[in-house]
Amino acid sequence: MAVVSAIFWGLVVLSLLVVVHEGGHFLAARAFGVRVTEFYLGMPCRKRLFRKSRAYGTEFGVTPILLGGYNRICGMEGEHDDRLADCLDLVQRRGRVTIAEVARELAIDEERALTLLVTLADWASIRPYYDAGKGEEPGQRDWPEAFETLERDANHLTEYDAGHDFESEGTTAAGEPHQIAADPAEALSAERSHTYLGMGFIRRVVILLAGPLVNILLAFVIVTATLSTVGVATIVNSNVLGGVESGSAAERAGLAAGDAIVRIGERDCSDWQGVVEAIDQAFSAGGDFDVTYVRDGQTAVAHVVRPEGEGKPVLGVNAQTRMVPVPVGDAAMAALNYGATVATFAARLIMPQHTMETLSNTSSVVGISAAASQAAASGPIDLMLFVAMVSMSLGFMNLLPIPPLDGGKILVEVIQLVSRRTLSVRVQNWISYAGLAFFLFIFVFALKNDIFRLLF
Numbered sequence: 001m002a003v004v005s006a007i008f009w010g011l012v013v014l015s016l017l018v019v020v021h022e023g024g025h026f027l028a029a030r031a032f033g034v035r036v037t038e039f040y041l042g043m044p045c046r047k048r049l050f051r052k053s054r055a056y057g058t059e060f061g062v063t064p065i066l067l068g069g070y071n072r073i074c075g076m077e078g079e080h081d082d083r084l085a086d087c088l089d090l091v092q093r094r095g096r097v098t099i100a101e102v103a104r105e106l107a108i109d110e111e112r113a114l115t116l117l118v119t120l121a122d123w124a125s126i127r128p129y130y131d132a133g134k135g136e137e138p139g140q141r142d143w144p145e146a147f148e149t150l151e152r153d154a155n156h157l158t159e160y161d162a163g164h165d166f167e168s169e170g171t172t173a174a175g176e177p178h179q180i181a182a183d184p185a186e187a188l189s190a191e192r193s194h195t196y197l198g199m200g201f202i203r204r205v206v207i208l209l210a211g212p213l214v215n216i217l218l219a220f221v222i223v224t225a226t227l228s229t230v231g232v233a234t235i236v237n238s239n240v241l242g243g244v245e246s247g248s249a250a251e252r253a254g255l256a257a258g259d260a261i262v263r264i265g266e267r268d269c270s271d272w273q274g275v276v277e278a279i280d281q282a283f284s285a286g287g288d289f290d291v292t293y294v295r296d297g298q299t300a301v302a303h304v305v306r307p308e309g310e311g312k313p314v315l316g317v318n319a320q321t322r323m324v325p326v327p328v329g330d331a332a333m334a335a336l337n338y339g340a341t342v343a344t345f346a347a348r349l350i351m352p353q354h355t356m357e358t359l360s361n362t363s364s365v366v367g368i369s370a371a372a373s374q375a376a377a378s379g380p381i382d383l384m385l386f387v388a389m390v391s392m393s394l395g396f397m398n399l400l401p402i403p404p405l406d407g408g409k410i411l412v413e414v415i416q417l418v419s420r421r422t423l424s425v426r427v428q429n430w431i432s433y434a435g436l437a438f439f440l441f442i443f444v445f446a447l448k449n450d451i452f453r454l455l456f
Helices: 002-031 084-094 099-106 110-122 184-192 201-229 249-253 272-285 328-348 355-359 365-378 380-398 406-419 425-455
Strands: 036-041 049-052 059-062 069-073 096-098 126-129 146-149 232-235 241-244 260-264 289-295 298-304 317-319 321-324
Touching: 002 036, 002 069, 002 201, 002 365, 002 380, 084 096, 084 099, 084 110, 084 146, 084 184, 096 099, 099 110, 110 126, 110 146, 201 328, 201 380, 201 406, 249 298, 260 272, 272 317, 328 355, 328 380, 355 425, 365 380, 365 425, 406 425
Parallel strands: 036 059
Antiparallel strands: 036 069, 049 059, 096 146, 126 146, 232 321, 241 317, 260 289, 289 298
């Protein structure tokens, strides 16, 4: 049951935070008019449950591989090619074309023709056509032989564009020819304006930043709201015990939560400060001692045997506490300070002199799941604060300048801006592979940490 609980709460917490993260990217992209064709909880998989939005055309759904989530924002893949305009024009005029027809009409090889078609499909300007008669079906490993037009209204808008009206005269169905009045270059420019590539540097960075920032904002709101409404545990200056630690000298002597301590050794106690001072005095004197307490109106005496072993002996009693709300300003400042601590931890991960030291304190999804289960068992407040902790960590980790994280993609954008050159897909892929190798190392190290913590 402990394993089942860890899996359940791990999936709940991580899925919630992934949806929040991807939701930030989605909202920023849609705010700038960028097409988003898919929004899924879970990793890409042929088996999926989804509902298509009538307003945005986006598929919102879930896959069985609940190990993350993703948005498919148009224009984040593919390479620029000076024949893209001609390819788009050909598909629009024909309605449906095969890879071989594009290669023949544009006098290029089929590999390049496929690249052009896939790039336009990534832009949601056209779509692959799966011919059931040839055994083709969505989700297959290879691209189909043909691609076709999307349904467009009289203003050339697709289902992924805001304001489309398929009831207007001049609307053409998917797979039908759609004549665009503008010349091919202008038509391609209009399509590009609905993609990530068509945005300026600032907007692209905002889209990339939106996911991590929403995670950080969520954590900030949870911490601030919890501290200002529920409050923090504050010690009550009373001689009544709030708890007794399991296996402690106090438990062995018979003390229990709710006992009112009136005398320890040779010193009387009337409040918690007096209890603490009396415990220190009794242990400093050496040897065993008696504790006089009141339980259910009856006075009794417990004999405490001094714990053996190295270090300062501990009685094992806790004070009573009560929750005291924190002023909103102080709560917000505490949330900011916590965020600064998490940001520092994340930054130390990529500092060679601190990497191994920082890795020793990291946890993998296994440790997070186990901790989520413990937090849920402690109550909704602890669970919410745990969600805030993971959300803050997820946000700052994604800001690290390591592809394929959002921070790494921002780094690529900055490099392209400064160099005034677009890095090829091949170069970006190699950079991403290096980043993935680094995070695979982190995952293995963190998993080792979790196994040792859980087993030993």
